[in-house]
Amino acid sequence: MNLVEKAEQRSRLRAALFYALATILPLMTILALAGPGESTTRLLLWLLIIGLAALNLSSLPFRWSRCGPVSRLMNDETTKDHRRSSFAAGFWAMILSAATTMVVATFQPLGAAALGRITITAGLTAALIAFATLELRASR
Amino acid sequence: MNETLCNDLKAAREAVGLTQGGLAEAIGVSRKTINTVENGVFQPSTLLALKLARALGRPVESLFWIAD
Numbered sequence: 001m002n003l004v005e006k007a008e009q010r011s012r013l014r015a016a017l018f019y020a021l022a023t024i025l026p027l028m029t030i031l032a033l034a035g036p037g038e039s040t041t042r043l044l045l046w047l048l049i050i051g052l053a054a055l056n057l058s059s060l061p062f063r064w065s066r067c068g069p070v071s072r073l074m075n076d077e078t079t080k081d082h083r084r085s086s087f088a089a090g091f092w093a094m095i096l097s098a099a100t101t102m103v104v105a106t107f108q109p110l111g112a113a114a115l116g117r118i119t120i121t122a123g124l125t126a127a128l129i130a131f132a133t134l135e136l137r138a139s140r
Numbered sequence: 141m142n143e144t145l146c147n148d149l150k151a152a153r154e155a156v157g158l159t160q161g162g163l164a165e166a167i168g169v170s171r172k173t174i175n176t177v178e179n180g181v182f183q184p185s186t187l188l189a190l191k192l193a194r195a196l197g198r199p200v201e202s203l204f205w206i207a208d
Contacts, residue, residue, distance in 0.1 A: 004161045007170050073164075078173040078182050138172035138181070 007073035008139060014056070014074070015132035021053050022128040029121040033114055046117070053124050057090075057131060059083060082134040090127030097122030144207040150178045152196045152203055167191040 001009075028046050032038060055061060062075040098119045101110065110118075153163050153174075160174040169188065176182035177192070184192065184204075193200035 002161070002165060004164045004171050008172070011170065011172070069168075072168070073170045076169045076173050077185060077188055078170065078176055081182060135172070138176045140175070 003069050003073060007070050010070065011074055011079075011135055012139065015135045018053075018056075018128040018132040021049065022125045022132070025049065025053070025121050025125050025128075029117050032117060038113060050120055050124055053128060057083065057086060057124075057127055078138055079135070082131055082138070085134060086127040086131035089130035090123040093126030094119050094123035145180070145183050145204060146207050147177065147180065147204045149174070149192065149196075149203055152198055153178075156196055158196075163192075163195060166195045 025046075028042070028049070032042060032046070059075055059080065062071060067075070098115070101115050101118050104110065105115070153160070158166070160178070161171045164171045164174045167188075168191075173182065173184075173188070177184050177188075189200050189204055193203050196203065
């Protein structure tokens with residue numbers, strides 16, 4: 001398997017991981033909001049997951065580490081373009097979810113933690129799905 | 141203004157007997173970059189366009205042009 005094939009395989013794996021995260025994050029948020037209360041362990045786990053997801057959506061890990069040739073192929077021009085598009089999708093999802101949550105909060109009071117959780121989850125989920133979809137579509 | 145960037149990348153690549161993966165490896169990008177440029181989904185940077193032209197032995201303006 002050459003470098004291009006390795007990079008393609010890893011890119012597909014990354015897209016699959018992003019789809020999995022985009023499923024897990026909203027589920028965790030629903031469980032936290034529907035559950036009896038916020039547990040510290042669950043909150044820390046959620047924070048860890050959103051941190052890792054956000055980090056992987058950005059190109060920061062590629063700047064920090066000494067990248068090998070496969071990593072460079074996984075962060076080429078098209079991937080950077082997909083990152084920009086997914087950030088835009090995440091931005092609009094955050095605006096929409098924050099606005100919707102504020103309207104809902106006028107009828108059903110919501111805490112700041114819940115508002116933050118919903119907004120971040122919506123933004124990250126949209127960005128993860130957008131990035132994974134663009135990457136898989138480009139590989140076809 | 142609604143300008144479209146057209147390209148002859150697929151024909152030029154096939155003319156020199158390269159696969160998308162082969163061309164990608166030659167210029168150090170992923171295969172999906174070649175694929176999206178060929179399909180007109182992605183507009184390459186000047187640097188990438190020049191690298192493609194050099195790898196295919198063609199002037200860049202014969203590979204890429206703006207549709208009238």
